[in-house]
Every structure is written in structure tokens, then in C-alpha cells.
Amino acid sequence: MSAQLEAATTALRAAILDGAFAPEERLREVAVADALKVSRTLARLAMSALETEGLLLREPNRGSRVRAFTLDEIADAIEVRGELEAMAARLLAERGLTAEVECRLSGCLTRAEALMAAGIGTPEARSDWVAMNCDFHAAVIAGSGNQAIAVAVHQVSLLPLASAGSIIFDTSQAAHGRAQLQRAHEDHRLLFEALLARQGGRAEAILREHAFRSAENRRHNLALGWNAGGLNDLPGVHLIRQSA
Amino acid sequence: MSAQLEAATTALRAAILDGAFAPEERLREVAVADALKVSRTLARLAMSALETEGLLLREPNRGSRVRAFTLDEIADAIEVRGELEAMAARLLAERGLTAEVECRLSGCLTRAEALMAAGIGTPEARSDWVAMNCDFHAAVIAGSGNQAIAVAVHQVSLLPLASAGSIIFDTSQAAHGRAQLQRAHEDHRLLFEALLARQGGRAEAILREHAFRSAENRRHNLALGWNAGGLNDLPGVHLIRQSA
DNA sequence: AGCAGATGCTTTGCATGCAAAAATCTAACA
DNA sequence: TGTTAGATTTTTGCATGCAAAGCATCTGCT
Numbered sequence: 001m002s003a004q005l006e007a008a009t010t011a012l013r014a015a016i017l018d019g020a021f022a023p024e025e026r027l028r029e030v031a032v033a034d035a036l037k038v039s040r041t042l043a044r045l046a047m048s049a050l051e052t053e054g055l056l057l058r059e060p061n062r063g064s065r066v067r068a069f070t071l072d073e074i075a076d077a078i079e080v081r082g083e084l085e086a087m088a089a090r091l092l093a094e095r096g097l098t099a100e101v102e103c104r105l106s107g108c109l110t111r112a113e114a115l116m117a118a119g120i121g122t123p124e125a126r127s128d129w130v131a132m133n134c135d136f137h138a139a140v141i142a143g144s145g146n147q148a149i150a151v152a153v154h155q156v157s158l159l160p161l162a163s164a165g166s167i168i169f170d171t172s173q174a175a176h177g178r179a180q181l182q183r184a185h186e187d188h189r190l191l192f193e194a195l196l197a198r199q200g201g202r203a204e205a206i207l208r209e210h211a212f213r214s215a216e217n218r219r220h221n222l223a224l225g226w227n228a229g230g231l232n233d234l235p236g237v238h239l240i241r242q243s244a
Numbered sequence: 245m246s247a248q249l250e251a252a253t254t255a256l257r258a259a260i261l262d263g264a265f266a267p268e269e270r271l272r273e274v275a276v277a278d279a280l281k282v283s284r285t286l287a288r289l290a291m292s293a294l295e296t297e298g299l300l301l302r303e304p305n306r307g308s309r310v311r312a313f314t315l316d317e318i319a320d321a322i323e324v325r326g327e328l329e330a331m332a333a334r335l336l337a338e339r340g341l342t343a344e345v346e347c348r349l350s351g352c353l354t355r356a357e358a359l360m361a362a363g364i365g366t367p368e369a370r371s372d373w374v375a376m377n378c379d380f381h382a383a384v385i386a387g388s389g390n391q392a393i394a395v396a397v398h399q400v401s402l403l404p405l406a407s408a409g410s411i412i413f414d415t416s417q418a419a420h421g422r423a424q425l426q427r428a429h430e431d432h433r434l435l436f437e438a439l440l441a442r443q444g445g446r447a448e449a450i451l452r453e454h455a456f457r458s459a460e461n462r463r464h465n466l467a468l469g470w471n472a473g474g475l476n477d478l479p480g481v482h483l484i485r486q487s488a
Numbered sequence: 489a490g491c492a493g494a495t496g497c498t499t500t501g502c503a504t505g506c507a508a509a510a511a512t513c514t515a516a517c518a
Numbered sequence: 519t520g521t522t523a524g525a526t527t528t529t530t531g532c533a534t535g536c537a538a539a540g541c542a543t544c545t546g547c548t
Contacts, residue, residue: 001292002304002531028499039533044500048289051245052296054395060246061500061539077392080328084396087327148321148400151298152328155399156392246501272529283503288530305509305530 001049008038009046016055016066017160023068027056053158069160071222075215077162082211084153085137086204088144089191093200101143105192108136112185120169120181129181130167136188137164140207161218168221180217184210245293252282253290260299260310261404267312271300297402313404315466319459321406326455328397329381330448332388333435337444345387349436352380356429364413364425373425374411380432381408384451405462412465424461428454 001009012032020035021027033043047064050056056064092101111132120129141150157163170177187210194203245253256276264279265271277287291308294300300308336345355376364373385394401407414421431454438447 001295001302004532030499041532041534045292045532048245048292049296052293058245062541063500073391076390080331080390080392080396083327083331084324087324146320146324147317148324148403148406152324152396152400156396159392162392248502274529285502285504289502306511307530 004038005042005045005049008036008042009049011036012043012046013050013053013055016050021066024065026062027064027066029063055158055160071219074159074161074222075219077156077159078211078215078218080156081153081162081164082208082214084149084156085140085211086208088141088146088149089195089203089207090200091144091146091149092140093195093198093203095145096198097143097195101139102196104139105136105195108132108139109185109189109192112188116181116185120178126167126169130165133167133184134165140191161222168218170221170224183213248282249286249289249293252280252286253293255280256287256290257294257297257299260294265310268309270306271308271310273307299402299404315463318403318405318466319463321400321403322455322459322462324400325397325406325408326452326458328393328400329384329455330452332385332390332393333439333447333451334444335388335390335393336384337439337442337447339389340442341387341439345383346440348383349380349439352376352383353429353433353436356432360425360429364422370411370413374409377411377428378407378409384435405466412462414465414468427457 015021015035027047029040029043029047032047033040036043036046038046047056047058051058051064055067057067058064097105111128115125115129115132118125120126141153157165160166161168170180187206191203191206191210194206259265259279271291273284273287273291276291277284280287280290282290291300291302295302295308299311301311302308341349355372359369359373359376362369364370385397401409404410405412414424431450435447435450435454438450
């Protein structure tokens, strides 16, 4: 993918996630091209890319529409990601930590503690926390030595709000939100401990539960925002009510 | 994806898997276009599609190369697929079998028994077996109710020889090959039993072990073919010696 | 008045053409 | 003889243009 196409795709993806297009709205190439200030060809290619990412649905000869997601789909994706990361943790425990991975993980723990000590009230602190979380999870996956896990995790993380990089901070109830982060950090710490001790089964269980509760939290927080009509403040996504 | 593009992509994918291009060989758009008898545009789009599938590697401004795979990568992908299917089995056991899924699974068991009774010496029988196997695994995944699993499985199954639809029958040692199939069938039967009894943990364990051994068998059979230089008879794939 | 068919307009799908970037070749100089 | 700089050739990346497939409206017929 070339630089221009990359830029166009990124811009279109951001526009979709920002809610620039209504759910189920038809996307015409010319409109996209105009909005992105690129040629029809690039708009078309960007749309194709986002189609394969699953953000757009294309009907033959009738263009594309933005896809809408249910809360359940997002929670499902997070659960799958968790299962994959649990597998990675097990493999990592079995093969043992390299010095590099150990350093990276403990670095994340240190950063997390510093952030929690200073408080995570500011957007910068939240951003740092997200980066730390991404780094931690990525380190586990990379350390597992199984590339297929990374591929699969990448795929399910394409769903909006399903990746380790999208965390919804519950600022309405500070104490509750803080408790969630503390618990997440404790999970990370215990996981690190299990990895050091080569306890594969334990590492797997910790990460699986970590992800499961993460999915539950996500579902809860999203539902809150949904009911409050406040989803537009999120790194937007089109949500539709879950069918049943 | 339009009909013409779909056809071109399928043709190119088949050509690559058939080994029409040497590993690491550079693929030029015009060459591909000529070979597929399509315009450069379609060739280009097809190459992009295969790039996202992971069959081609593209370097900016320098075209694409066919990607080569190691035995380990294939085994890793199978293991990940197994983990995902094990998760699906657990979810399916927890939510219980619907009449439709139960019927589909038991149908697969019946077909398998018929095939084993008649012997699987002919290509048709082998093809039937593969279809049965695909159907069985797909039924478990679909029955889990978690769409993200299907997406992730699809992704890792894109690796050549990693999908449930690619089985290497060991015809050199008939008894050994037959034992492999019998064991696979027994796994399926026991899994069905566990699902009926809502034994989620047991179902998960069975399928995970099933996949793990499948990966080992695949590694073994591929290594056999590799050493015998007989990989060209397979639904071809470019294999390179695993690095370590 | 209602429905079927036809015609025009919109939108996508594909091909060709042009420009820029990379690879290769050539030649000159150290 | 080896190396480097320039020029040429190849190859990709992108834009524009044209044709075909939908979709809507309008008209004629029952």
C-alpha cells in the first residue's frame, strides 16, 4: 500500500469512526473522493481496503455502506482477543521469558504504577495508560513466538472498540473507574509473576479472566453511554441495539 | 468485489498455490495481467487482495513477491485455529446444542463412519472426508454464536495448508494414515458427546488436543513430503526450511 | 386508476495513458 | 580494475475517460 493510499485510507477510516457518515448510509465514490480531496481511484481503493477490514459492506454494483455494530459483536471480539492472548501467555510461560520481554513487561508495570500514583485524570495520562496497555499486551503476543496469534489478534482488533488500544474511561464515577484500572494493573502484575514462574496454566487463566471482565466492562460502559446518548463523545462508532 | 475481479483473484491465488511462481520471485503487474488475460488494473487489484490475504508481500514502489512459509508457521496457524475452535466448542457446550446444530454434527459423524467403512482409498472418498471435516468444524464455530471466532478462524485459515479443508493423507503408510483418521473421528465423536452433555471444559480440551495433534501430524506429513521432494504433488505451497 | 414497459440519468467497474520512482546499464575517472 | 555518477529503461502509482449496470421517472395501455 502506497503512501498516498495509506493516507487516504487512514483519513477515511477516521472519518467513519468519527461518525461522519450515518450508519447504513450509502457511500458514493465521488462523495468520498471530494471529502478526502483525492481522485476517484484512490477513494475507491481506500473503500476497498476498509471493506476488507470489515468497516464497510459492499454490494456488487451498488457501492458501499458503513457497517453498524452491536454491543454483543464488540464484546465477542474482545473475548476472542482475550482467548488468543491467553494462549500467547501460556506459550510464553512455557518457553520462558527472554530478558528483552521481561524488561518490556516490567517496564509497563512501572509505567502503570507511576500513572496510577499521579492520577489518571488528564487526557495525557489516559493516553499514556492506553499506550502502556497496548505495549503490555503486544509484548505478551510477540513473546509467545507464534506469529499466527498476532495475525488473528490484529484481525479481531479491527472491530471498533475491540482493540487493547481502545479503553473507555468511566469518568462519571471516578471511584468505579479507578477500581477498574487498579484491577487491570493487578492482573498485569499477577500475570507477570506467573510468567516468571513458568506457570502456563495460571497465566492463561489470568489473562482469559482479564479479557472476559474487560469485555463485560466494555459492554457496561458502552451501554451506559448508549443510554445516556453520549456515545458521540467516544472515538465514535456506529452502534445499533443488539437484536436479542 | 466484483465478479471479474473475483475471478481474477481466484485464478491468481490458484496459480500461486500451484507454484506457478517461484518463491521470492518478483511479480510484475504486466506479467500477471498477461498470464490472467486481464487488464493491468484487474491484475493489480487481485494482487492487492492477495497481499491482504498474506499470500503476497508488497514493498512500496517495488512490487510484490510471493511469500514463502515455514513448517512452523503452518503448524502455528493450525494451533491457533485449534484454540479458537476449542473456545467455540466451549461456548457451544455452555449455550447448548440447537436441533439444527445437533443434526448437522451427527450427520457429519454418520458420513464419516460410512466413509471409513467403505475405505478412503479413492480421491473422491478423500474429498468427501475433507468436506465432512470442514462441515463439522464449521458447525461448531457457527453454533458458538460468536461471530468474531469465525472471522479469526477465517484469517488464520488463509495460510496455505492451515485450514480444516486441507488434509494431507498419508498414503505411503496406509495403516498409519488410517489410524490418524480413526483417531480424528473418535475425537469428533467424543466432542459431540461432550457437547450434548454440556461439558464445556471437556469439549474445549478435546478440540484443543485434536488440533494440537493435527498440527503435529501436519508437520510430520509435510516434513515427510519435504524430505521426499514430493511436495509438488500437494495442493502446492512454497515451503522454506524452518530457520531453527 | 393501476400496472407494465421504456427511456434517461446516476453510479459503479474497468481500461488506458501519463508521470514519477526505481532498477539497470554505461561510461568516465581514480 | 574498481567505483561512482549520469542516463536510459523498466515498472509502479495514480488520474481520467468510457462503457455497462442500476435506479427512477414517465408514458402508454388495460
